[in-house]
Amino acid sequence: MYDSKQLRDNLDGIRTALGHRGHDVPWDVIQKLTEERRTLTTQVEQLRHELKKGSEEVARLRRAKEPAEDGIAAMKRVGDRIKALEGGLGGVEDTLGDLALRIPNLPHQSVPKGHAASDNLEVRRWGTIPSFLQPPKPHWDIGESLGILDFDRAAKIAGARFALLTGAGARLERALINYMLDLHTGQHGYREVLPPLMVNRQAMTGTGQLPKFEDDLFRVRDDDYYLIPTAEVPVTNLHREEILAEDRLPIRYTAYTPCFRREAGSYGKDTRGLIRLHQFNKVELVAFTTPERSYEELERLTGHAEFILQDLGLPYRVVTLCTGDMGFSAAKTYDIEVWLPSQQQYREISSCSNFEAFQARRANIKYRRGGGKKEAGTEFVHTLNGSGLAVGRTLVAILENCQQPDGSVLIPSSLRPYMGGLERIRKE
RNA sequence: GGAGAGGUGCGAGAGCGGCCGAAUCGGGCAGUCUCGAAAACUGCUGUCGGGGUAACUCGACCGUGGGUUCGAAUCCCACCCUCUCCGCCA
Numbered sequence: 159m160y161d162s163k164q165l166r167d168n169l170d171g172i173r174t175a176l177g178h179r180g181h182d183v184p185w186d187v188i189q190k191l192t193e194e195r196r197t198l199t200t201q202v203e204q205l206r207h208e209l210k211k212g213s214e215e216v217a218r219l220r221r222a223k224e225p226a227e228d229g230i231a232a233m234k235r236v237g238d239r240i241k242a243l244e245g246g247l248g249g250v251e252d253t254l255g256d257l258a259l260r261i262p263n264l265p266h267q268s269v270p271k272g273h274a275a276s277d278n279l280e281v282r283r284w285g286t287i288p289s290f291l292q293p294p295k296p297h298w299d300i301g302e303s304l305g306i307l308d309f310d311r312a313a314k315i316a317g318a319r320f321a322l323l324t325g326a327g328a329r330l331e332r333a334l335i336n337y338m339l340d341l342h343t344g345q346h347g348y349r350e351v352l353p354p355l356m357v358n359r360q361a362m363t364g365t366g367q368l369p370k371f372e373d374d375l376f377r378v379r380d381d382d383y384y385l386i387p388t389a390e391v392p393v394t395n396l397h398r399e400e401i402l403a404e405d406r407l408p409i410r411y412t413a414y415t416p417c418f419r420r421e422a423g424s425y426g427k428d429t430r431g432l433i434r435l436h437q438f439n440k441v442e443l444v445a446f447t448t449p450e451r452s453y454e455e456l457e458r459l460t461g462h463a464e465f466i467l468q469d470l471g472l473p474y475r476v477v478t479l480c481t482g483d484m485g486f487s488a489a490k491t492y493d494i495e496v497w498l499p500s501q502q503q504y505r506e507i508s509s510c511s512n513f514e515a516f517q518a519r520r521a522n523i524k525y526r527r528g529g530g531k532k533e534a535g536t537e538f539v540h541t542l543n544g545s546g547l548a549v550g551r552t553l554v555a556i557l558e559n560c561q562q563p564d565g566s567v568l569i570p571s572s573l574r575p576y577m578g579g580l581e582r583i584r585k586e
Numbered sequence: 587g588g589a590g591a592g593g594u595g596c597g598a599g600a601g602c603g604g605c606c607g608a609a610u611c612g613g614g615c616a617g618u619c620u621c622g623a624a625a626a627c628u629g630c631u632g633u634c635g636g637g638g639u640a641a642c643u644c645g646a647c648c649g650u651g652g653g654u655u656c657g658a659a660u661c662c663c664a665c666c667c668u669c670u671c672c673g674c675c676a
Contacts, residue, residue, distance in 0.1 A: 162635080196636090203636070203645045210645090213657040217604040226656080233656035401596085401633090524633095526596095536633080 159259055159366075159520040166192050175264050178273065179481055183261050191254045198247040202240060209236045259363065260370050263516040265481045266453075266490040272480030278493070279480065284464065285473030287497055288559055294499035297557040298431040301327060303565060305586045307432075318429075319421060319436045321550070326583045330556070330569070331439060333576035334549050335414050338441040338466055342546055346462045348412035348443060353392035355415055356383040361395040364521030366487035366513075376418045376436075385418035389442035390543045397446060398521040401536055407525060408447035408455055412546065415440065432550045433505065439549035443510075445542040446523065452512050452540035453490075460492045460510040463546040467507070470570040472555045473497040475504050489514040494547075496555040507551045510544030517541045 160172060165188060173185050212233040219226040270279045288294075301307025306327025312320040323331050342348040362368040362384050367375060376385040386392055393413050402409070417440050428434035443462060447455045460476065467474045479491040488511040495504035515538035518524070524536040560568045567583045574581060 199636075199645090206645065209656080213604075216656050220604080230656040237656070 159516060160261060161519060162192070162195070162254075165254075165258060166196070172261070172264065176262065177271070177481065179262050179265070184257065188254065188257050191250050191257070195247065195250045195254060198243060198250060202243050202247055205236055205240045205243070209233055209240065212236065256369060259368075259520070262486045263366075263489050263513065265484060266512070266514075268478075269484065269490050270478060270480045271482075273482035274480075275483050277480035278477040278483055281476040281478055281492065283473075283475040284468060285471070285497070287473050288499060290499065290561075291563065294558060294561060296431060296500035297498075297554045300557045300561055300565070300567065301432075303585065304567065304583055306330075306583065309430075316436075319434065321432055321435055321438075325586055326577075326580065327553075329577060329580075330573070330583070331549060331553055333573050334552050335439060335441060337573055337576050338546060338549070339412060339414055341466065341469070342412040342441070342443060342462060346410075346412075346465075348410040348462075351393055351396070351411050351413045353386075353389060353396070353413055353415065355386055355392075355418075357386055357392050357395065358382060359384070361391055361398065361521075364395045364398050365391045365517050366485075366520065367391065370486065373422050374420055376420055386415060387419045388417050388543075388545075389413040389415040389440060390444060393442065393444040394517055394523075394541050394543065395521055397523045397539075400523060402446065402523070402525040402539065404448065404525050404527055407539065408445050408451065411444045413442050413444070414549075415442070432554050435550065438551075441546050441549060443544050443546040446525075446539045447542070448525065449515070449537070449540050452514060452542060455540075455542055456490065456492070456510065456512040459542055459544050459546075460494070463494055463508045463510055463544050466547050466552075467494065467496060467555075469572050470552070470556065472552075472559055472570075474507070485509075485511065487511075487513050487516050489516065492544075494545075496551065497559065498555065499558045499561075505551070506548075507555065508545035508547045511542060513541045513543075515540060 164172065169185065169189055169192070173180055173183075176183070212229055216226045216229045216233065219229065270277060272278070298307060298309065302309070304326070306323060306325050308322040308324060312322035315322070339350055343350050356378065359368060359382055362375070367384075367387060375387060378384070392415075393411050396411070397409075416437055418437050421434060421436060424434060432438070443459050445455050445459055464474070464476065474494055474496045477493050477495060479488075479493055484491050491509055491511040493506050494508035494510070496507040497503075498505050518538040518541055523539050523541065525539050527535050527537060556570065556573075557567055560570065562568055562582075565585065569577055569581055569583065
């Protein structure tokens, strides 16, 4: 989101910098409305000044017990004119505000230009891809034959794109959540939060899901609530409408939440298994920091997510998303992709982004410079977040990468304490 | 869901419809004093937008949105949130 000053002074600059990212933005309408707002604002403010002075004069006359009928009549006319102009101004501001909320963020200079995932840039790879004597089985086969995954009953209870974990499978999911949270709070310095799973419209607007992506969200029928598609929403909005002290920054939170996504428009994609569900678990990392340090923080945060995969021994790679593949609100995004043997490819398991001031501007999250010194002005913070990690996909990666010739699955040693010491999941 | 109370600046907390962007206290910052610190005293201290190199100046903001009025933090209506009591409930 851009403020009125940016839209007025640098509309063409924004348009050029966005390139094809801003292809569906009605730039001409915005320009016209910006000018209209300016002239209307000037007129309204002049009239208001007149009204204020006139009213003060009326007050003075009243105190002096002098007749004020002329002034009152004149001010009534001014008031009527203000009301009329304000009606128009309000309309202009509403449409302009809505349009401004639909302009995507500017990509950082280091982001590769491109239109699709094939234009993403691989940054690094980690780990050794496991070799198998027989073709590796997909996780849904492994899970169902072990009796820990049940898609038929999930469909009976809810429908397509839902999963049901049982026994050691449910335990493994829970183990992963606890393991990730313990690691991020214990070793990486994040504060754990357990936020609401339903949020209001303002929160969704603050992080950028609304107004443009309403179709991707589950909405509650009789109340103005939405199910969160990611913990990013409640956790980033924790500090909405706040001014933070600079010496409190960076603020780092981690949160486990279920995430709910309609997955509209993804018909036919990943229809089997745990990869793409309407409900999935995720441990999220969120950071608030200063503009100077946000890119350093992005590397850190990405490293924290990568560490989980390293510790679990799962091979992965990191890619920088190109301008065309990045999300609406991001200035730069690294995707971490884990190796899936059954698909013989890397699949996204984490997405780590710096939003710079884009969300902070929408959600009005600022910080006071200088920790209370003389030069203390306020400025928007930079916000970041990343999955650390998507829990269901981590479970998929474990099932597939750690599958054994006898059909069992070897549990990574870091998780065993969370599994009651269990080393291997066998058919029950 | 029912009954009552309340939402004001960084915090606490005043505020007869005009002289209220808002008393007072606390916090923070600067200064005096001190070798330094504490205490005491003095001064400064909200956000956003417009204009101006600047001093400054204009406008908006007292939960949100409407309304009454020449004029609203103050009156009226609706909604949201918080607190107390009752009911219901994990």
